[in-house]
Amino acid sequence: MNFQLIVGTFVAMLAFAGNSVLCRMALESGTIDPATFTSVRLISGAIILSILVLSISKLSENKAGDLKPFDSSNPRANFNTRLCHLCSLKQSSWLGGLALFAYAAGFSFSYISLSTGTGALILFATVQITMITIALFQGSRFSLAQWFGFAIALVGLVYLFLPGISAPPIFGALLMVLAGIAWGVYSIMGKKVLNPSQSTTENFIRASLITLLLSLFFINDMSISMDGLLLAVASGVITSGIGYAIWYAVLPYLKSATSASVQLTVPVIATLGGIVFLEEDISLRLFLASIAILGGVAMVILLSKKA
Structure with a gap:
């Protein structure tokens, strides 16, 4: 793994964790309501992604020139032709936009009551468990060690939810679970598209339209x-x-197990961000649940035969 790839991956994980920190900072201080935060986040995200995708598409068109018929004697021209056709393919759906909206809305409303690290851990755990469960229903097979890891992760999540002084607020936790399920489903849908960046942009635009209804409500x-x-x-x-x-940009250069395992760092980074920027504490329950959930999911990922 070269230096640029390491830096790119690390920056992406910082960004994912940063979503939790920024949302919690905004809602904990009461500077914005969750519905408006969701709308502004999705609309501004759609705008910047559209600018990035249009810029890349324009650059590709300038390099490729006009589309030409397939020419077996000119592989480079054929590659450019396929690239431009790829950019024109439909990459999203209203179902994808709805899943993205459900994630963003549940995420925002849950952070009214959840701490930064707890919210990120619940989100990450639910996303991974959702994707693993869907994979099992689609015919994936686990080794005994993977089943053990999956069970540990589930036990850790249940332990986090058990009643007690340090238990997270149940309504906020359930909203984050719904957000995690929506993001897990969205991620599974994303595996079927040929151009993830374009798909994400189109889904952000669709989610932005849906979220206007939330703001009106x-x-x-x-x-x-x-x-x-x-x-x-x-x-x-x-x-x-x-x-x-x-x-x-970095995902195509990472092995599947690597791309999944590096995301284990997101709840940890988010927790540290909560400590630094919001002066949040780490409870013993959160610490133990984190070890169980992150360790269990790591076992499932790293022991995968497809890794």
Whole structure:
């Protein structure tokens, strides 16, 4: 793995964790309501992603020139032709936009009550468990060690939810679970597309249209300040739009097990961000649940025969 790839991967993980930190900062301080935060995040993300994709598409067109018929004697021209056709393929759907919206809305509303690290851990755990469960239903087979790891992760998640003083607020936790399921489904759908960056852009645009209905529904609860607006825009442009663009740029160069395992760092980075920027504490319950969930999922990923 070269230096640029390492840096790109690390920056992408920082961006993913940064979404949790920015959202929690905005909602914990009451500078913006969750519905408006969701709308601003998705709309600003759609704008920056559209600019990036259009720029790349324009660059590709300039290099490829006009589309030409297939020519077996000119492999390079054929590659350029296929590249331009690829950019014109439909890459998204309203179902994808709805899943993205459900993730973003559940994410925002859950952070009214959840701490940064707890929210990120629940989200990550639910996303991975959702994707693993879907893979099992689609015919994937686990070794005994993988089943053990999966069981440990589930036990860790259940332990996190058990009643007690340090248990997360149940409503916020359930909202984050729904967000994780939506993102897990969205990720599975994303595996079928040929151009993830274009697909994400189109789905952000669709989700932006859907989220306007959410803002209308909560219009009487609207509360927004310049600080809250800037945090939401930063989440949409930097940690969502640019973060996803960087991730999709490095993803083709990572092995499947590597790409999945590096995401184990996201809840850890988010927890550290909560400590630094929001002065949050780490409870013993969160610490033990993190070890169980992250360790269990790591076993499933790293022991995969497809790794």
